[in-house]
Amino acid sequence: MITSDQTAVLAGLGTCLPVGEEDNAALSERLDTSDSWIRERTGIAARRIAGPDVSMRDLAVAAGENALKAAGLAEVDAVVVATSTPDRPLPAAGPQVASSLGLGSVPAFDVSAACSGFIYALAVSAGLIGTGLAGDILMVASEKYSRAVDPADRATRVLFGDGAGAAVLRSGRRDERGAVLAVDWGSDGTGRDLIHWPGGQGGYLSMAGKRVYLKAIEHMTSSTLRVLDQCGWAISEVDTFVPHQANMRIIRAVAQQLSLPEDRAVCALERTGNTAGASIPLALAHGQANGTIRAGDRMVLTAFGAGLAWASAALVWPEINTVESEL
Structure with missing residues (x-):
């Protein structure tokens, strides 16, 4: 908090x-x-x-x-x-x-x-x-x-x-637009093998798809509710929801669990796929570019990934510039 x-x-x-x-x-x-x-x-x-x-x-x-x-x-x-x-x-x-x-x-x-x-x-x-x-x-x-x-x-x-x-x-x-108002974060190392990449030891990323799917919904939902509680916001007061762009089924399931209208969730993965840690800032840029995100919106960000680790944050979206490029 x-x-x-x-x-x-x-x-x-x-x-x-x-x-x-x-x-x-x-x-x-x-x-x-x-x-x-x-x-x-x-x-x-x-x-x-x-x-x-x-x-x-x-x-x-x-x-x-x-x-x-x-x-x-x-x-x-x-x-x-x-x-x-x-x-x-x-x-x-x-x-x-x-x-x-x-x-x-x-x-x-x-x-x-x-x-x-x-x-x-x-x-x-x-x-x-x-x-x-x-x-x-x-x-x-x-x-x-x-x-x-x-x-x-x-x-x-x-x-x-x-x-x-x-x-x-x-x-x-805290009374400025763009201020980070609340953060919720946590981890569970007992789930370390659900998403695993040995890296330099050789081998590729492995993921227990069904269990990861269920854990993602569980923790993104509960973390969002905790960060809302810190802010004193009701779910109905959230204008824009920016979840980790894992896949559309997870995004829809979390929105449903929260009783949040699906059109309030920013979805930017259609042409980028799951970019892991980069997915939320890429989604923010996408939402600002297409008008889904507007200055003054009450916003919650939430994510879940390997670790297991999850986190959420709340802010009111400011009037800021975004600069994008390709490489």
């Missing part, structure tokens, strides 16, 4: 997507699947795939640069990078992203919370700002899941895509 009058305020948003796109028809040529099968079960028509010459860090740097442009800033006090698909396990991507952006010797580090990474980074950044350790923070969520999934595994290959989203947070007050 956030109790201080001083908190983080959203000041700018940036995204970067790979130019490469793989649609369902292309996948159907190599896998036992079809466009109708994928759309019916996931809502995904295509996903962005970064080429071998585009790294997770490249996407992160481009999104971070765009967020700084959107906020009108050339400097920040810290950089937080959320990723579960780092280019290498050591060193962290944060210092490399900060250096590439010309941000000098600011503190920079990584957060690994899989699909909940953006909101985890938001919680950490709000804490740094609330305690006075930083004024302006650049937080970036960047993923390259195309290197983690088995190209022959229909269950995971159809889901995941690559991309990055970033936000600049500044110090402000």
Whole structure:
């Protein structure tokens, strides 16, 4: 719970997507699947795939640069990078992203919370700002899941895509639009094997689909209710709901559990797929671009992913700029 009058305020948003796109028809040529099968079960028509010459860090740097442009800033006090698909396990991507952006010797580090990474980074950044350790923070969520999934595994290959989203947070007050009003987060390590990627040990991402589906609905629903309780908001007062873009069935099920009209949920995965930690900032940019998200909207963000880890946050959407690009 956030109790201080001083908190983080959203000041700018940036995204970067790979130019490469793989649609369902292309996948159907190599896998036992079809466009109708994928759309019916996931809502995904295509996903962005970064080429071998585009790294997770490249996407992160481009999104971070765009967020700084959107906020009108050339400097920040810290950089937080959320990723579960780092280019290498050591060193962290944060210092490399900060250096590439010309941000000098600011503190920079990584957060690994899989699909909940953006909101985890938001919680950490709000804490740094609330305690006075930083004024302006650049937080970036960047993923390259195309290197983690088995190209022959229909269950995971159809889901995941690559991309990055970033936000600049500044110090402000709770009564400002864009202020982070409340955060709920949690984890359950007993579910560590439900979504698993051995990474450098070899092998591909594995996921216990049905159990993950049920856990995602359970925790995204309960976390949303807890963050609403912190704000004193009723579900009927939520104008815009921005869930992790895992698949359409999960988004619809969570909205149904919350008794929230489906048209209040932002859905942006049709042409990007599941971009894990980057999915929420990409959804925010999508919603702002098409008018689904409007200044003054009461908004809840929620996510669930490997760990198991989940998180939700509440804010009132501000008038901010968004800068997008492709790489």
